[in-house]
Amino acid sequence: PRLDWLEKLVAAARREPRARVVFGQYEALAESFFTRCAAVTYLPAPGEPVRSTASCMLHRSTWELTGPFREDLRSAEDLLFFRALDAARVPATHAPDAFVTWELQPDASSTFRKFTVYARNNMRAGLAREWQRGVARFYAVVLASLVAGLFFRPLLLTPVLLLLLRGARRVWAWHARDEPARRAAALFNPTRLLVVTWINFVIDAATFYGTFQWFVHDHIGVPEERETRG
Structure with missing residues (x-):
């Protein structure tokens, strides 16, 4: 501090x-x-x-x-x-x-592990509505656009655009107090936008994996490997 x-x-x-x-x-x-x-x-x-x-x-x-x-x-x-x-x-x-x-967390792998823990414990706490539900809705739209893309190929670009737009929204919000020119420059920094989008996707993957761990080990009660060995 x-x-x-x-x-x-x-x-x-x-x-x-x-x-x-x-x-x-x-x-x-x-x-x-x-x-x-x-x-x-x-x-x-x-x-x-x-x-x-x-x-x-x-x-x-x-x-x-x-x-x-x-x-x-x-x-x-x-x-x-x-x-x-x-x-x-x-x-x-x-x-x-x-x-x-x-x-x-310094890299994508440690970020994934950390948010896996967060997601699992969020389910344990009964707070799925505040996190997992929103992520599930987002990927339901992504999945629907992929299915629609099988019939109309241009729609296959929709998932990528949705992910990039979500990353752009984070960048835009982060620079809300900046001057307009600086805020726009941050938004159109392609490297930064791609990395923010990638980290967002890693967190989403961790969200699903942590939720899966909760379902298998906490909801159903399947022992974890370390518990079985112990």
């Missing part, structure tokens, strides 16, 4: 004495081209308010209202916590200058 991170959280709490939760901000530790593109792909745009336990200060009474984090989850427990905050109508405020850094 930045040196004044905690001070910023405390200052926000003093400005809003009714608040029982103070959310700060996080930024990517992006030192390579891949991680900079990864930040564009799946992090909130710069300046966008976020709710994250990575930068957060809680009043002790909050736990009495929300209950503890679920210990059986390796991820998504924070999302359930935010839902509990909303349900209990716990007053919250933001400290937009209370920054911590998040080290992103």
Whole structure:
């Protein structure tokens, strides 16, 4: 975290004495081209308010209202916590200058593994509607366009265009606070657009694989290989 991170959280709490939760901000530790593109792909745009336990200060009474984090989850427990905050109508405020850094996965393979874990635990948490359902709808359209392309060949380009448009939307949103000329230049940077699109696709593949793992091992109950060996 930045040196004044905690001070910023405390200052926000003093400005809003009714608040029982103070959310700060996080930024990517992006030192390579891949991680900079990864930040564009799946992090909130710069300046966008976020709710994250990575930068957060809680009043002790909050736990009495929300209950503890679920210990059986390796991820998504924070999302359930935010839902509990909303349900209990716990007053919250933001400290937009209370920054911590998040080290992103350095390559596609580690990104795939990380999001596989996220996807599986998202299903365990019962939050498929907030992630998996949207991905499934998107690929239903992709599949339909592929089938239609068997009869009208130009439609075979539709899946590629849809993936590129989704990547372009992320780039456009990421540069929302930039000058129009710089925002347009970022959008029409082909290398960056292709890498953002590729990372998005890797995350989608991890989403399906993590969901498959949940179905086989958690829903049906098939033991995992390491459990069988153990």
